[in-house]
Amino acid sequence: MSIATADKTAPATHRFAWLRSGLHIIGQSYSMMFAAALLAAVLLLIVLVPLLPGYDPYTQNLAVSLAAPFENIDGRTYILGTDTLGRDLLSRAALAGRVSLLIGLSAVIISLVVGVFLGLVAGFFRGFVESVVMGLADLQLSIPRVLLLIAVAAIVGPSVVNLTVLLGLTSWVVYGRVARAMALSLREREFVLSAVTQGASATWNIRKHLLPNVLPQMLIVGSFELGQIIVFEASLSYLGLGIQPPLPSWGMMISEGQQYLEIDPWIALLPGIAIFMLVTGVQILSQAFTSEGQFDLASPQKGT
């Protein structure tokens, strides 16, 4: 008995161990540090600015319209300048960021849930269910996503909820395909057979044995998708099919600003820079979660 009891070091049980190891990995590469800095800057902007007094994103003041960044008018400095209606761009960009991030995260969650569910069911049961699900996926892939989004958004009408659900429902295919592929190999694994011999039903197996095995990979896919979705949302808002005024959105701010590109390029540039910072930050950091990034969510001793 003593032979088999040799104790291996238990994984760090400290509650913030994951944070420490995450920071450690970021600290090892300049690109990670760069990405983390970008993301931190955007998050600070989004979280802090709306808390400041006097920075209301809706207050119009035509007297100060089209102020340049750091321009001081009547004793007040407009750090990022103002738009045509004299609204403070800093606070508008911050609110727009909140909206974008909220929509992006919700859409990722919706598509992840739908995609993982359909993918696992297809991969586990195979046969007819698989043909239907994968047929649906191929069908959707055959239609360009932006075109589909524009068409549907035009029909159901633009609103934050519609936009979120729409973005979510049109992005499930990636998760569905990866989940199905993984389910195909997982269902043949012996621990699934072992669970079946113990009386586990198909639902039980999918929930207890397949899901925990695919979830880390799905979160990685999700972190890549987040950037994509934010860009999609911006494009739709740019086209006027997304967020509706007076609620600001980065995409809409760009479309408003493009008319003034020659007089005041900052109006369009600033939200563009914000999108770039957020998406780049998310994309680069999400690589930390893949196996190359050493912070491998897929292996339990590092991920949890």
Added chain:
Amino acid sequence: MTETTAPILSVRNLVVEAVNASGPVRIVDGVSFDVHAGEVFGIVGESGSGKSITMLAVMGLLSGRTRLAGGEVKLRGKSLTDMSREELRRVRGRNVSMIFQDPMTSLNPVLRIGNQIAEILEIHQPELSRAAVRDRVIELLSLVGVPSPERRYRQYPHEFSGGMRQRAMIAMAIANNPDILIADEPTTALDVTIQAQVMELLLEVRTRNRAAMILITHDLGLVAETVDRVAVMYGGRLMEEGPVEEIFSRPAHPYTVGLMASRPRLDAAPAFLYSIPGQPPSLANRPSGCVFNPRCALQNGREICTTKLPLLDSVSTAHSAACHFSREIDGWIGEVVTADRNSMREAP
């Protein structure tokens, strides 16, 4: 003897077919056996002889290209083969449970050991509270000799050694006090030093739970040590069945004789290791008559072996063999093996 009681598990004329491009192939053909309460029943045979697939068929787990083509399986008098999927699911893990060969792959790598053992309790006894399940799992872990079970409960399979994992699998298998444990080569994937421990544990928990056990193996030594009755399988058919002492001392089938003779012996140099000539038959074109006839030395060109399928026929009260000439075996055994040794000796 246990013969007087009704068998716990009774398998009759089990036929399993595998469907391939050229049509169905019988991979298990007319297998019948009984397992009685508290007994250890061994099934031996070389790879591909249909041992494991027979057990999967018993549990109603044939899928994909294999299907049950005939026969009946009864557990405590209730027919498993007639049961609905849902009824069958409830039997698995509660009345019959299975231990697999490789504990490395039969545990889910991303779930904690404790939660995995808890699963089988949650499936079959959903009324148990979380705390009760937890207590039972810790009890099971200490029962199978896993030290500091509270800590081990929270660990992942990769933090367990092979032997410890197989202990965890055993804990799972006995969690619901099943009537029958099916152990499919439970020690094959383990270190030799751990094998004995695990086997000992398996027999111990079996005795404690008063469960019958079916041990599938090709380790004849293990069979001799642990099993009460043994069945020998070859080419998807039962060749011989009987009490282990009798099979080992007076085998009544030429295949069994060959198996016994091909064990390394302490009283002979390994160079004299006997081997059965030829290769196991391709099940797609099974030899006519007796499956073993192309490799059988006892046949001696007699026609009946290639024309008539021998059925299991009793040799003594509890011992039966499927050979037309099992009466001739006694005089023949010594002859064959000695002849083979002599031929070996002559070789350079």
